[in-house]
Amino acid sequence: MQYCLVTLILFISILIYFRIADHFNIIDKPNHRSAHTQITLRGGGIIFPIAFIIFCLFNINEALQNYWSFGLGLLAICTVSFIDDIKTLSNKVRLSVHLISVILLLYFTGAFALMPFWIWPILFILIIGTLNAYNFMDGINGMTGTYSLVTLSSLAYINREVIQFTDNNFIYYPILACLVFLFFNFRKKAKCFAGDVGSMGIGFWVIGLITLLIMRTGEYKYILLLSIYGMEVVLTIIERILLKENIFEAHRRHLYQLFANEKKISHLIISSVYAILQLVINVFLINFQFPIWGDILIVFIPVGTLYIGLKLNLKKEYNL
Template sequence: MEYILVIIILFISILVYFKIADKYNIIDKPNHRSAHTKITLRGGGIIFPVAFIVFCLFNLIETIHNYWSFGLGLLAICTISFIDDVKTLSNKIRLSVHLISVILLLYFTGAFNLTPFWTWPILFVMIIGTLNAYNFMDGINGMTGIYSFVTLCSLAYINKDIIRFTDENFIIYPILACLVFLFFNFRKKAKCFAGDVGSMGIGFWVIGLITLLIMRTGEYKYILLLSIYGMEVVLTITERILLRENIFEAHRRHLYQLFANEKKISHLVISSVYAVCQLLINIFLIYSQFPIWVIILIIFIPLGGIYLGLKWKLKKKYNL
């Protein structure tokens, strides 16, 4: 009954937001980087911080004791991201808030107590890099929602059947938010896009859960629960560096962009393929006893080769 009530609240919240976004012209206009061609409401991903607020209301005492630092970090990064959706902010302002949010996230996960101090800068770089990867990959209908849904369901399974590392509702609530968001976004003509508030919000939540899991188990292999995004972004940035391009400028070099823009493959098909690939990796990851470097050798060297081969073939065909 609780989950049905949460879904109803989230549906009402996003419908109210649509009215506000329409009134104040919070929209996403297509540009040279976009894979869409029509003006669409932006910021539908506000449902993710709303889901956390609802989580707090249903779990008030526990939130005050256990989740206050995570909540402050999430709301800070979502607030600055929403403002950036409406009005472009300087990189210094955004990065400053991101750093504060990551500090709060690491405090929440216990990383400052469980890891040596010399690893903290590495954790900062990895988390901020992963947050930006989430943002980079949020370019077509369904991608952010269904990819996050698969990762969260994998985490829920691990929490229930492998090792309990957090409260069950702390994973279920973002899953419900993904389902509601997908209802409006997983369409040929999306009702809304996630915006930075969505990609950063759900990315922060997923990264927080994975970091909690790693701190609880000491198994760094769980980083690979986001490996498809990681591989795509790392290989694309490497390509742009080799081509001497400004990696901070908008572009259309991601493989999913080539499939969507040049081959005109359905956004929903592309998003589903990415999610299924990550799901298969997650299944192997959960049940395998191999160390992380063996998993990388078995899966990601061949997968990286396939990725580069497909990209080279598309670029050659379309003279990119």
């Protein structure tokens, strides 16, 4: 009953936001990087910080005691991202807020107490890099929602069946938010896009859960729960460096962009394939025990080979 009520509140919240976004003209206009051609409401990902607020209201004592630092970090990064969706902010402002949010996230996960201080800068770079990877991959209908849903569902299974590392509701609420968001986004003509507030918000939540799991178990293999995103972004950055392109400028070199823009494959098919590939990897990670280097080789050799092969074929076919 609780989850039905939460889902209903999320539905009502996003419908209210649609009216606000329509009134204030908060829209996404296609540009040279976009894989879509129609003007669409932006910022639908505001449902993710709303989901956290609802979580706090339904679990107020636990939220105040255990989740306050995470909540401050999430709301800070979502606020600056939402403002950036409406009006472009300077990189200094965004990076400063990201840094503060990551500090709060690492405090929440206990990383400062569990990890030596010389590891902290590495954690900052990894988390901020992963947050931006989440943002880079949010380019077609369904991608952010389906991928996040697979990762969160895997974390929920681990929490229930393998090792409990957090409260179940702390995973279930963003899952419900993903389902509601996908109802409006997993369409040929999406009702809304996540915007930076959505990609950064759900990315922050997913990264927080994975970091918390790693800190509780000492198992670094759980980084691979985001391996498809990580591999695509890293290989694309390497490609752009080799081509002597500015890696900070907008582009359309991601594999999913080539499939959507050049091959004209349905966004929903592409998003589903990415989610299914990550699900297969997650099932492997959960059910088989290998050293971390073994997991990395088993995951990245076949997937990386497939990725590079598809990319080369597409570049050859379209003279890219």
